[in-house]
Amino acid sequence: MDWDKIDRFTKSLIKEAGHKIRNSFFERIQIESKSNVNDLVTNIDQEIEQFFIQNIQFAFPDHRVLGEEGYGDQVTTLNGVVWIIDPIDGTMNFVHQKRNFAISIGVYEDGVGMLGYIYDVVRDELYAAKNGAGAYLNDERLPRLSDGSIEEAVIGVNARWFNAKRYVNGGKLLNLVADCRGTRSYGSAALEIAYVASGKLDAYISGRLSPWDVAGGVVIAQEVGAITTNFKGTTLNFVQPDSLIVSRPSLHAFILQNYIEVNA
Amino acid sequence: MDWDKIDRFTKSLIKEAGHKIRNSFFERIQIESKSNVNDLVTNIDQEIEQFFIQNIQFAFPDHRVLGEEGYGDQVTTLNGVVWIIDPIDGTMNFVHQKRNFAISIGVYEDGVGMLGYIYDVVRDELYAAKNGAGAYLNDERLPRLSDGSIEEAVIGVNARWFNAKRYVNGGKLLNLVADCRGTRSYGSAALEIAYVASGKLDAYISGRLSPWDVAGGVVIAQEVGAITTNFKGTTLNFVQPDSLIVSRPSLHAFILQNYIEVNA
Numbered sequence: 001m002d003w004d005k006i007d008r009f010t011k012s013l014i015k016e017a018g019h020k021i022r023n024s025f026f027e028r029i030q031i032e033s034k035s036n037v038n039d040l041v042t043n044i045d046q047e048i049e050q051f052f053i054q055n056i057q058f059a060f061p062d063h064r065v066l067g068e069e070g071y072g073d074q075v076t077t078l079n080g081v082v083w084i085i086d087p088i089d090g091t092m093n094f095v096h097q098k099r100n101f102a103i104s105i106g107v108y109e110d111g112v113g114m115l116g117y118i119y120d121v122v123r124d125e126l127y128a129a130k131n132g133a134g135a136y137l138n139d140e141r142l143p144r145l146s147d148g149s150i151e152e153a154v155i156g157v158n159a160r161w162f163n164a165k166r167y168v169n170g171g172k173l174l175n176l177v178a179d180c181r182g183t184r185s186y187g188s189a190a191l192e193i194a195y196v197a198s199g200k201l202d203a204y205i206s207g208r209l210s211p212w213d214v215a216g217g218v219v220i221a222q223e224v225g226a227i228t229t230n231f232k233g234t235t236l237n238f239v240q241p242d243s244l245i246v247s248r249p250s251l252h253a254f255i256l257q258n259y260i261e262v263n264a
Numbered sequence: 265m266d267w268d269k270i271d272r273f274t275k276s277l278i279k280e281a282g283h284k285i286r287n288s289f290f291e292r293i294q295i296e297s298k299s300n301v302n303d304l305v306t307n308i309d310q311e312i313e314q315f316f317i318q319n320i321q322f323a324f325p326d327h328r329v330l331g332e333e334g335y336g337d338q339v340t341t342l343n344g345v346v347w348i349i350d351p352i353d354g355t356m357n358f359v360h361q362k363r364n365f366a367i368s369i370g371v372y373e374d375g376v377g378m379l380g381y382i383y384d385v386v387r388d389e390l391y392a393a394k395n396g397a398g399a400y401l402n403d404e405r406l407p408r409l410s411d412g413s414i415e416e417a418v419i420g421v422n423a424r425w426f427n428a429k430r431y432v433n434g435g436k437l438l439n440l441v442a443d444c445r446g447t448r449s450y451g452s453a454a455l456e457i458a459y460v461a462s463g464k465l466d467a468y469i470s471g472r473l474s475p476w477d478v479a480g481g482v483v484i485a486q487e488v489g490a491i492t493t494n495f496k497g498t499t500l501n502f503v504q505p506d507s508l509i510v511s512r513p514s515l516h517a518f519i520l521q522n523y524i525e526v527n528a
Contacts, residue, residue: 038445096418097464154360159447162426181302183423185449200361
């Protein structure tokens with residue numbers, strides 16, 4: 001497998017998709033909801049996913065593609081090469097703000113993350129990583145993450161988890177807010193993982209994410225030494241929804257032990 | 265008073281200050297804490313405030329200046345012309361992220377907001393308003409805000425207020441999270457007010473802010489028809505800390521009545 005070639009191919013596709021998305025701001029965007037009224041999808045999410053899948057299938061007919069909008073393959077195992085794609089992570093931001101959303105792509109070979117991409121379309125910032133070759137923000141290599149204390153940590157976490165009874169004890173998670181330096185919430189899991197990888201956040205926590213929200217980010221996070229697990233402390237499997245905590249190395253176990261209580 | 269001239273003067277100063285701040289990224293920034301360990305200040309906050317004050321005092325010796333870092337005047341009333349300045353709103357973001365912070369300036373005459381500015385230094389986005397002449401984002405006029413429903417609202421609120429016992433009932437505020445479409449937290453009150461004024465957020469809520477956090481934003485918000493009050497529903501006085509709710513017109517009373525309970 002020529003991963004350098006696939007890397008160049010993917011970056012080129014991502015830049016073209018970003019151009020299409022920025023152009024869509026001047027068109028009428030059609031908005032629908034999916035599983036619930038706040039789970040938005042637009043014609044642009046759908047068109048961009050189809051753009052990726054068609055190009056990947058043409059170039060690599062033996063690869064499989066798992067996409068958020070369902071135009072790809074039914075993927076229940078990560079055997080072979082699997083692309084995991086979110087054409088627009090943060091669709092609510094795309095609709096409401098026309099910013100703060102990202103294209104997210106992870107490419108896995110037999111379950112191992114080989115390539116990861118998170119593209120902040122409006123800022124034109126591409127976070128990209130190749131397994132074993134480090135992570136980059138555009139042309140700049142991201143340094144390995146140092147340790148840090150909870151008292152000086154700025155943590156990404158959406159307020160919905162403080163109300164949660166399913167997945168996580170929201171009240172206990174609120175103690176984290178009191179103990180850390182500050183919290184932020186940007187509404188795009190992919191971007192928030194990228195912010196951890198690039199030191200803008202010290203940790204990011206979510207009670208439930210889909211494989212396409214995290215697959216690209218996990219490869220990038222690993223390349224800078226961030227720790228990535230679900231709330232049980234085990235690795236993600238990328239074929240089912242799961243919780244996520246990604247952080248500087250020293251913070252991971254501390255947050256998991258002191259603030260995370262998984263509910264049935 | 266030639267407000268057009270003062271407007272041009274202020275925009276020019278803000279752009280020069282923004283240039284200084286962006287240049288500071290290549291220097292060593294000295295970080296200290298003020299009222300508590302998470303209340304950060306840097307030498308850049310201090311230098312930029314002094315830059316503004318010196319220029320304003322030279323050009324308008326009879327104006328007074330209230331600045332976050334304390335280099336201005338002791339201001340206990342808004343008689344005459346008062347400039348209310350935050351050289352870097354979102355210092356924690358400035359330190360941790362080198363983005364997502366703003367210069368905020370409000371110019372008041374006998375308590376009436378005449379000019380308002382919020383400058384996102386890294387995005388180079390200047391939100392600016394003149395009393396009665398509308399609000400702009402760079403060269404583009406911001407449209408008046410339409411009404412909206414809570415179910416479709418994206419609301420800016422920092423997680424610290426869900427824990428709060430002082431200032432506001434945190435538990436009741438958590439109900440808002442369940443009822444609205446989503447919440448965000450960016451860590452700069454000035455930017456979050458600007459996001460409401462430009463439709464990126466539908467409301468922004470904070471239990472306690474200082475005059476320099478809000479003075480520029482309130483002028484901008486008013487020019488697009490946003491409603492701005494404290495948690496008691498009364499107007500801010502801009503000389504003491506206060507709570508804040510700023511939102512689309514229809515949402516203001518609804519949020520205040522259903523989710524805000526002021527604690528003693």
